[in-house]
Amino acid sequence: MIAVLARAPFARLTRTPRALVAVTAWCALAVTAAFIAHVGGWVHGADHALVETYAALAVPLIAYVMIGAVCGTGSLSGSTAPLVAFGASPAGAAIAIVAVAVAACGLLGASLAAVVALVAHGAADPPRTCDALTSAYAGALGGAAYGSWLSLGAAFGRRGGGRSAFLVLDWVLGTGNESAAAITPRAHLRNLLGGVPPMDLSERASAMALVFLAIGCALLATGRAAARRGGSGTQP
Amino acid sequence: MITLENVSARHGPLALANATLAWGPGIHSVIGRVEDGGTLLLSLVAGARRARTGRTMVLDQAPGDSRVRRQIARIPLEPSLPDGLRVDETLDVAAVIRGNQPGHAAERLATLGVGSLAKRLVRSLSRGETRAIALVEALTSSQVRVLLIEEPLCAIDPRAARQVTEALRAKARSGCAIVLATASMRDASEIATDHIILKAGVVIGRVASLEPLMGFSPDGSEAVMLVGDVQQALALAAEIARAPEVSAVEHHGAVVRARGSDPLALARAAARAAIETRVAIAELRLQPPSLEEARAASAGIAAATHANAYERMRTSLSRAPAGSTETDPARAR
Numbered sequence: 001m002i003a004v005l006a007r008a009p010f011a012r013l014t015r016t017p018r019a020l021v022a023v024t025a026w027c028a029l030a031v032t033a034a035f036i037a038h039v040g041g042w043v044h045g046a047d048h049a050l051v052e053t054y055a056a057l058a059v060p061l062i063a064y065v066m067i068g069a070v071c072g073t074g075s076l077s078g079s080t081a082p083l084v085a086f087g088a089s090p091a092g093a094a095i096a097i098v099a100v101a102v103a104a105c106g107l108l109g110a111s112l113a114a115v116v117a118l119v120a121h122g123a124a125d126p127p128r129t130c131d132a133l134t135s136a137y138a139g140a141l142g143g144a145a146y147g148s149w150l151s152l153g154a155a156f157g158r159r160g161g162g163r164s165a166f167l168v169l170d171w172v173l174g175t176g177n178e179s180a181a182a183i184t185p186r187a188h189l190r191n192l193l194g195g196v197p198p199m200d201l202s203e204r205a206s207a208m209a210l211v212f213l214a215i216g217c218a219l220l221a222t223g224r225a226a227a228r229r230g231g232s233g234t235q236p
Numbered sequence: 237m238i239t240l241e242n243v244s245a246r247h248g249p250l251a252l253a254n255a256t257l258a259w260g261p262g263i264h265s266v267i268g269r270v271e272d273g274g275t276l277l278l279s280l281v282a283g284a285r286r287a288r289t290g291r292t293m294v295l296d297q298a299p300g301d302s303r304v305r306r307q308i309a310r311i312p313l314e315p316s317l318p319d320g321l322r323v324d325e326t327l328d329v330a331a332v333i334r335g336n337q338p339g340h341a342a343e344r345l346a347t348l349g350v351g352s353l354a355k356r357l358v359r360s361l362s363r364g365e366t367r368a369i370a371l372v373e374a375l376t377s378s379q380v381r382v383l384l385i386e387e388p389l390c391a392i393d394p395r396a397a398r399q400v401t402e403a404l405r406a407k408a409r410s411g412c413a414i415v416l417a418t419a420s421m422r423d424a425s426e427i428a429t430d431h432i433i434l435k436a437g438v439v440i441g442r443v444a445s446l447e448p449l450m451g452f453s454p455d456g457s458e459a460v461m462l463v464g465d466v467q468q469a470l471a472l473a474a475e476i477a478r479a480p481e482v483s484a485v486e487h488h489g490a491v492v493r494a495r496g497s498d499p500l501a502l503a504r505a506a507a508r509a510a511i512e513t514r515v516a517i518a519e520l521r522l523q524p525p526s527l528e529e530a531r532a533a534s535a536g537i538a539a540a541t542h543a544n545a546y547e548r549m550r551t552s553l554s555r556a557p558a559g560s561t562e563t564d565p566a567r568a569r
Contacts, residue, residue, distance in 0.1 A: 004332045012320030015357065072319060082318040086330040086373070087306030 005096035019069030030058035034120035045122030051195040063146035075160035077228035094225035102147040109143020110136040141210040142189030148217035155224040237413040243290030250276040251437040265424035268434030274417030278384040282310040309374030310384040319359035334379040344376040348396035368396035421524035441534025457499040462519040471513045479505035
């Protein structure tokens with residue numbers, strides 16, 4: 001049933017030209033930064049490109065655009081309305097939408113991280129294949145966590161305006177390395193890609209934190225969307 | 237199939253007070269404007285809103301129950317369909333969710349004559365087309381047993397509008413309970429077989445037919461006749477004007493309108509005039525009363541019924557032997 005329910009958000013994601021253009025643009029930005037690092041002959045080119053452009057800009061903004069495409073112009077609960085109208089459970093519809101968002105962000109995050117690592121590979125970086133695989137793993141976790149984080153944001157506000165608030169929150173809190181940063185995907189993704197760790201956490205702890213964020217935010221988002229659909233979130 | 241017991245609800249400016257209703261298979265109308273609570277009533281039945289007090293049951297379950305939810309379809313004025321999907325894909329997804337076999341989209345769309353929309357993206361549809369698709373989905377799903385529609389003939393694709401009435405009747409014959417919320421007395425009288433009249437969230441009248449209300453209307457009822465040409469219309473109007481039961485006549489082009497207190501007498505007068513003048517009436521239609529007229533009439537009927545009942549009770553009490561239990565008329569009321 002979830003697969004059937006997922007057809008609607010998946011179609012919305014793949015058939016929204018504006019979102020595809022925006023995602024392509026942010027991907028191009030990350031790859032361009034990687035190419036500049038490669039041309040400049042930076043010894044830690046992959047690390048620089050991944051931390052400073054890919055993790056700091058590309059992944060959050062790609063996830064932001066993708067969640068916007070999956071949810072349409074409304075909130076997460078509003079985007080479940082067409083499926084709920086056919087008799088689907090509000091929770092099932094919300095799970096399908098969040099699952100599509102998280103999977104798409106994770107997949108694109110992994111692919112883009114691997115490409116950036118390959119293009120920007122520097123002399124002092126680990127072996128190319130190994131670096132690409134490790135970056136893909138970190139990118140998948142980071143993308144999924146961002147997808148889930150912003151889905152939770154989209155569950156707030158009549159038109160999903162919480163998505164923007166959560167993006168800003170991630171930017172503001174996640175840039176530092178103190179305890180507040182530990183609740184954001186930004187800090188942990190940066191740690192996994194070789195940047196400054198939040199609260200001196202190990203990479204393993206950050207990986208676990210990203211998994212926890214992905215699952216926790218997804219559960220909260222679906223719970224909130226389902227509750228709103230069953231109560232005050234519906235049109236009269 | 238649908239029962240509401242002392243249901244009160246509120247959402248923003250919309251309210252419903254103490255509604256007790258029961259609907260079985262057939263087509264039922266809730267007459268009133270949006271602010272009178274018809275839309276809110278449909279939301280309660282669909283399980284999209286919760287009542288503050290009272291109990292709502294649909295198919296012997298709460299409307300939010302997962303078994304019942306798939307059997308309820310609601311067509312609001314602006315239905316939301318999965319906008320990334322094509323129309324045929326939407327029908328397939330809906331079929332799987334409801335527990336029907338997917339496929340046969342072209343066949344289903346043909347029900348309302350909108351087969352050409354099959355390959356269109358939902359987001360490219362107009363509001364009327366979207367409503368037509370939502371209606372096709374509900375009408376052609378064998379799982380749907382409760383169909384709730386706001387303004388069934390308003391803002392709908394013109395190709396579909398011609399076939400909506402007959403399709404709804406066919407669906408009702410299959411055992412479906414269809415409830416229409418409308419402000420149009422004409423739509424209600426054309427489609428539904430019984431009606432409730434809402435005003436400011438209160439049920440002020442229930443009638444099986446709107447025709448009796450015509451006679452109670454302060455302005456009487458109106459008959460509209462369509463004839464061949466202006467000359468025939470003039471002749472017919474002149475003849476109808478002689479009938480004592482007709483209070484006013486006017487003609488505009490080939491259309492003659494006559495007013496009178498009794499709709500049946502009005503129709504007879506029109507028939508007599510047609511025979512006298514040998515004018516063929518292409519169409520004779522009794523205009524349903526306006527919403528305000530219907531409300532006034534049903535309130536009048538209710539008041540008269542209440543006064544009669546009270547009078548009968550007083551009479552029977554005054555005849556009762558001395559020493560029998562005294563009843564307080566206020567309490568009896």
